[in-house]
Amino acid sequence: MPQLLRPCITFVFSLGAALAFAQTTSSLERDPTLLRHPLPTWNQAEREYGFAHWELAFAVRKIARGPKVHALPAGTPLPTFAGDGEGAKQLRDYEDNFKLAGIVVLQDGKVRLEHYALGNSAGGRWASFSMAKSLTSTLVGAAIKDGYISSLDDPVTRYIPDLRGSAYEGVTVRQLLTMSSGVKWNEDYTDLKADVALFYSDPIDPGVDATVSYMRKLPRELPPGQKWVYKTGETNLIGVLVQQATKKDLATYASEKVWAPYGMEQDALWALDRTDHEHGGCCIQAATRDYARLGQFILDGARIDGKSIVADGYLEAATHKQIDIGRPGSGYGYQWWTSDDGTFGAYGIHGQMIYIDPAHRLVIAVNSAWPVATGQKEIAARSAVVKAIVRAVDAEARGGAAK
Numbered sequence: 001m002p003q004l005l006r007p008c009i010t011f012v013f014s015l016g017a018a019l020a021f022a023q024t025t026s027s028l029e030r031d032p033t034l035l036r037h038p039l040p041t042w043n044q045a046e047r048e049y050g051f052a053h054w055e056l057a058f059a060v061r062k063i064a065r066g067p068k069v070h071a072l073p074a075g076t077p078l079p080t081f082a083g084d085g086e087g088a089k090q091l092r093d094y095e096d097n098f099k100l101a102g103i104v105v106l107q108d109g110k111v112r113l114e115h116y117a118l119g120n121s122a123g124g125r126w127a128s129f130s131m132a133k134s135l136t137s138t139l140v141g142a143a144i145k146d147g148y149i150s151s152l153d154d155p156v157t158r159y160i161p162d163l164r165g166s167a168y169e170g171v172t173v174r175q176l177l178t179m180s181s182g183v184k185w186n187e188d189y190t191d192l193k194a195d196v197a198l199f200y201s202d203p204i205d206p207g208v209d210a211t212v213s214y215m216r217k218l219p220r221e222l223p224p225g226q227k228w229v230y231k232t233g234e235t236n237l238i239g240v241l242v243q244q245a246t247k248k249d250l251a252t253y254a255s256e257k258v259w260a261p262y263g264m265e266q267d268a269l270w271a272l273d274r275t276d277h278e279h280g281g282c283c284i285q286a287a288t289r290d291y292a293r294l295g296q297f298i299l300d301g302a303r304i305d306g307k308s309i310v311a312d313g314y315l316e317a318a319t320h321k322q323i324d325i326g327r328p329g330s331g332y333g334y335q336w337w338t339s340d341d342g343t344f345g346a347y348g349i350h351g352q353m354i355y356i357d358p359a360h361r362l363v364i365a366v367n368s369a370w371p372v373a374t375g376q377k378e379i380a381a382r383s384a385v386v387k388a389i390v391r392a393v394d395a396e397a398r399g400g401a402a403k
Contacts, residue, residue: 021045032056038197040190040373047350047369048099048118051127054285060269061251061278063286066260070293075110078392087388091115098351098381099369101126102288105389106363109296113389118369120288125269126367128284128291129348132270133235135254135294136280137177137318137335138302139242141310142257148245149173159241162208166216171224173241176234177334178323182222183215185231189349189373196232200274210275211236228323228332232281235335236273239280250278261304262297264290282348288367295346295354295363319344319356349373355386360393 024045028034035042035050035057042050050057081087094100101120105113120126143149149159152174157164159173171181186194195218205213215233239250246253251270259268268290271283286294302308302315310318314334321331321338331338338344346354351368364386370378 025049028053038192040192040197044099044369044371047371048101051101051350051367051369052118052120052124054127054271054283055125055269058283059272059276060285061249061272062255063251063259063264063268063270063284064255065264065267066255068263069265070263070296072104072106072109072111072289072293075107075112078105078112078389079396080388080392081113087385087392090385090388094381094385098378099371100351101367101369102365103367103385104288104292104365106292106296107393108361109300114289116288120367122287122289123266125266125285125287127348127350127352128286129282129350129352130232130235131291131346131348131352131354132279132284133232133281133335134298134346134354135258135284136235136239136242136250138298138310138315139250139253139257140173140177140238140334141302141314141318142253143242143245144311144314145309146246149241152177156237156241159244160212160237162212163216163237167218167220168216168237173238174334175224176238176241177318178228178332179231179234180225180228180323181231181234182220182224182226183218183231183234184221185218185229185233187230187232199233199236204274208275209240209277210273211240211277211280228325235281236279238335239278242280243277250280257309258294258297261309262293264293266290288365291354291367292363292365295356295365299356299358299361299363351378351382353382357390360390362389362393364389 024043028049032053035046078087081091095117099118101118102116103113104111153172156168156171156173156176167183168181175181187196188194189196199214202214204210215237243250266287268284268286270278273279302310318334319336319338320333322333323331325332329340336344337347342359343357345356350373351370353366355364372378
């Protein structure tokens with residue numbers, strides 16, 4: 001092919017892709033229910049529109065904000081994240097290649113970096129995916145303190161009687177929190193026949209919660225407590241457990257314990273299953289700024305007016321390694337991903353993250369629309385941004401420039 005023709009052909013292909021993208025977005029704006037097909041089959045336009053407008057296509061329940069707003073005062077802009085600095089270049093690369101939608105960086109509760117793309121803004125909401133798991137865990141800690149749950153060593157069947165006689169017989173609340181039930185599960189997001197996909201379409205037993213209906217049919221793989229296996233369905237069970245114990249919807253309890261008293265800026269939305277219950281393991285719709293506030297709330301000990309909303313010792317355990325996941329330097333707490341260096345985080349597919357670094361007093365909230373659910377290239381690019389932020393903070397502390 002003659003060299004001079006290549007730029008022209010590239011331009012034609014790019015223009016064609018842009019037109020197709022615009023046409024898909026226009027169709028979704030007219031009829032958001034077009035999103036009601038399996039997430040692995042969504043195209044990029046559907047991801048970027050759907051992650052920002054989940055509530056237009058799916059049933060949700062409001063997590064109501066309260067009368068006050070927890071202020072996020074402006075801090076000094078991060079060194080190297082302006083102009084042609086190293087951080088700015090990495091952030092632009094991440095935005096261009098990995099579909100960054102929003103990032104908010106807090107240090108000591110002050111905004112040191114805030115940036116939006118893909119039509120997102122400070123006033124917009126974005127899908128959390130599995131970041132919801134960490135909020136659900138926090139509600140477990142609150143339910144223990146409030147006296148609704150007696151002990152993490154209680155059998156799950158004490159709170160969810162419809163699991164009796166299933167592979168969950170003998171599994172404890174703690175083992176659900178650490179995803180070590182021993183019950184077999186497939187979380188492959190690319191497999192439409194995996195449990196994580198069938199969970200949303202399998203027929204529901206009459207009169208039974210949708211989550212419980214599916215999960216109680218699963219076979220046992222190992223004795224409880226022996227092995228960590230990532231299972232969104234089990235966090236959904238945790239959500240059912242909290243609902244059964246408190247006699248409140250998850251969204252209502254989340255509003256009462258966290259969202260309203262801490263001062264989130266906007267109402268959030270929590271996606272509902274086919275029996276009108278929140279997905280404990282997925283799909284909150286909130287502003288990036290409020291995800292950052294949630295991280296700050298946890299960094300500050302989950303305190304409201306100086307008092308922790310969770311049981312004594314719960315948050316410390318939840319955010320530190322409780323079970324090995326087969327990756328050196330990493331682990332899993334109670335629905336939080338942990339690192340041996342003391343950092344921990346909430347993560348969701350397609351690039352959602354709340355990263356918490358107690359040593360640097362940092363919270364980094366990121367929303368994205370990765371073209372894949374998860375991938376090493378995508379994770380590495382996001383990690384590069386995080387490392388650039390930490391380098392900038394360290395360099396500032398030393399009184400020099402980041403290198």
